[in-house]
Amino acid sequence: MNGRKMIRFMGLIAVLAALISAASASGYSQVENDLEFRVDYPIEVEVGSCITISFWMKASQNLTDLVVNLAVYYHQNSEVETLYSEVIVSVDQADIGWTKSKSIRICVPREEPVDPHLRAKLEFRYKVDGVDRELDHEWYMSVVRDETYGELESEVASLRDRVSELKDEVEELEDELEAKTEELESLQEEYQSLLAEHSALETSYQQLKEDYDDLEKEYQELKEDYSSLQDSYSSLSESHQSTLIELERLKTSYETLSRQYESLEEQYRSLLRDYESTLSELRAYKAIYSDLKSRHEDLRARHDDLIAEAASLRQRIADLEEEYSSLNRVYQATLGESSLTKNVLLAQTAAVATGLGIYAFLSRRIGRRERSGSVAEEGNSERKVQKILSGRRITIPSDIASKLGLKKGDEIEIDYADGMIIVKPVKEEPSEGKKEAESKQERGGGDSSES
Incomplete structure (x- = not known):
C-alpha cells in the first residue's frame, strides 16, 4: 500500500513539473505570406497586477499604409471588458526585411471574478502593390489566478519531501521483507525435518510390507487346513440323516402350531372388521x-x-x-x-x-x-365435541388417550355419574393372543384409540 502511495505522489510531481514548464512558456507567433509577427506575454496573471506585452513584426513583402491595432479583452462572470485597444504600428512604407518592436503595459482589475482570463486581438491593415489587405488574429492569451505557478512549485517541494518520507517507509518495508526471509528459512528447515520424518515412515512401510508377506504365508497354511475340514464335512453328512428324523418330529409340532395360528387368525379377522369400521x-x-x-x-x-x-x-x-x-x-x-x-x-x-x-x-x-x-x-x-357412532361407540381423541396412558387394545371402564360419562383405564395384563392381534393391528396403521 505504501509503495502505491509513493508511485501516486511521484506521478503527481511529474504532472506538476510538466505544468510548470508549460507555464514558463509564453508568446504567440504567426508567419503569413506578407509578414511575420510575434507577441510575448505571461500566460498566467495575478488579480490586480500589471503585465508587459512585447510585440515584434517583420515585413516579408513591400507594404504600404501599414496599420497594426492591438486589443486585449478581460473576461469575467460572462462579461467582457476592453483593457487595451490602440494602434501600435502605423507607417506609410515598409520594405522587405523591415522590423518593428514595441512594449505595452496593461493592468488587470482587482476584483475577484469567477474564472477570469485575457483574450488578445491583432488587426493588420496594409497595401501590397496598391491592393488593400487585412489580417485579423484573435487568441486566448492569459489566465488570471490568485495562485501562481511559483506557489505550485513550493507545493511540489513539499511533495518531494513526502517522497523522501515514502522512501524511508520503503526502507522499513525492506527490513520487514528481510525478517520474512528469515522466517522462510526457518520454514525450510522445518520442511527438511518433515522430509526426514517421511523417510522414517517409508522405512516403517517396508517393514509392514514384510509382515504382510508373512501373513500371506499363514493364509496358505489356513487354506490347507480348509481342505482337511472339507474331509470332515463328509462325516458330518452322516449325522445329517439323524437330523432328518428330528425334522419329522418338528413337522408334527408345526401342524399343532398351525391349528393354533388359524384360531388366532380368526380372532385377527374379527379385530380387523372392527378396525375397518373404525377406519x-x-x-x-x-x-x-x-x-x-x-x-x-x-x-x-x-x-x-x-x-x-x-x-x-x-x-x-x-x-x-x-x-x-x-x-x-x-x-x-x-x-x-x-x-x-x-x-x-x-x-x-x-x-x-x-x-x-x-x-x-x-x-x-x-x-x-x-x-x-x-x-x-x-x-x-x-x-372437543364428539359424535355417537353406530349408537354405541365414541372416539377418544389421541391427546386425551395419551394423558390417560391408553393404547390400542387396552380395556377401559365406563361409568355414569351426575350427568357425565366417566372413562377409566383398567390396568390388566393382556393375554398372549390379544398381544399378537394388537401387533397385527398396529401394522395395519390405525390412527386413533377407540372404546
Missing part, C-alpha cells in the same frame, strides 16, 4: 375436519381483510381529521364573509364528521368480530 368413521371425521379447516381459513381471510380495511379507515380518518382542521381554520378566517360561504364550509365540516362516525362504527364492529373469533378459538382449544 371408516375416521375418514368421516377427517372429512368433517377438512370442512372445518376450510371454513376456518375462510374466516381467517375475512378477518385479515377486515383488519386491512380498518387500517385503511384509520388512514382515511387521519386524512379527514387533517381536512377538518384545515376547513376549521378556513372557517375561522371567513367568519366575516357571506352566509353562502359559511353554509358551504358547514356542509364540508358535516361531511368530515359523518366520515368520522362511519369509521368509529366500523371500528367497533371489527373489534367485536375479532373478540368473538378469539373466544371461539379459546373454546375449541379446551373442549
